[in-house]
Amino acid sequence: MRYVKEHKLQTRSRIVEMASYGLRQNGADGVSVADLMKLAGLTHGGFYSHFESRDALVVEAFALAMDRTVSRWLELTRVMPVEERFDVVVDAYLSPDHRDNQQSGCALPALGADIARSNQKARRRLARKLEEMIDVLARLLPQKSPAEARQVATGAIATMMGSIVLARAAGNKMLSDDILHAGRQAVRNQAAVRTAK
């Protein structure tokens, strides 16, 4: 064996990571296998020794991007006072920076609709990642009951991802900024109602 056993796994990870950028940027159908491999510094021929199909990579890349978003939320809130944590996440999500950097942003606005048209297996995997995301966000609302926190977190994620899609789609700077602002207000209002446990 001329290569350490981890070498191929590292290459595979690199492909998934770079693909997650390319796919978020251009959509699930917007990048060819050859281009995805080029992003990882490889040629397309070796692709099928790493993945069963292009679709399999798309699902993996999506899952990785979801994990990264969750990790980012955890990092972002670690050193924050409890009562500011939720708003910090919301403000970072609904920022011009996130709107303008699709390739490194949350996978939901970029790929959600593609997953919705995908097969059941992919949608189940998304569902699990989405539940994780909801749980992490709900834990940033400790002043609410678990059930209410979960409901608010679910609505907040829907509002945040919808706002980002619309803000990116609107070919009109002023409208786009208005959408981000309205999204922030909307999430705050959702969280504010019946704050008491």
Added chain:
Amino acid sequence: MRYVKEHKLQTRSRIVEMASYGLRQNGADGVSVADLMKLAGLTHGGFYSHFESRDALVVEAFALAMDRTVSRWLELTRVMPVEERFDVVVDAYLSPDHRDNQQSGCALPALGADIARSNQKARRRLARKLEEMIDVLARLLPQKSPAEARQVATGAIATMMGSIVLARAAGNKMLSDDILHAGRQAVRNQAAVRTAK
């Protein structure tokens, strides 16, 4: 002239209408020109005597679908007492029926992300349709100031479309239903805060 002048325009309209169903169902990249023409009962050869390119049809079909949604909201609320109108629209949007009938539903959840990756011209056209949609929904909140109604309507549309995308993407019936429910609550809470003018 062997055909009345409106004949070709009617055919064109039929193509746009049928395309709007096919594209909402399968995404902007999910249906071929040949299939889109077949939906209208035609063959693909005549396509370019009606449209400059496939993209041009996609944009027209998207715009038509947006108009239909706005018309639907107006019909739905015409005979309703003023104070119930907003909720009627929200409940119809965030219904299992809308989630499960992508082809005849709102174009934003189905095609928003595709438009976000489209050219500036298409995005400007979307922006105009989106402003219309926001205005119509804002007018269903007459108890708020125009500025606040517009902000709430914007946030509500983001929440509604985000919830539908997530509810469709979640390969898990219970989660999907939870998302619709959380979306309804979220929109209500957004509208409820500071209701007074």
Added chain:
DNA sequence: TGTACATCAGTGAACGCGCGTTCACTGATGTAC
């Protein structure tokens, strides 16, 4: 009223291209001696 004709909406074969996928091959590498 009947017929020949010009028009043009719609047809379907053909094009070039890029895609996902396959496969015979290469060459860098750790190991055996």
Added chain:
DNA sequence: TGTACATCAGTGAACGCGCGTTCACTGATGTAC
């Protein structure tokens, strides 16, 4: 320590296919006579 070797990660040509688009043609139709 140096060399021959087996392995297999990665290469790039080739495949079949479906796509968007083009174009020469057809045939149904309203009009002129």
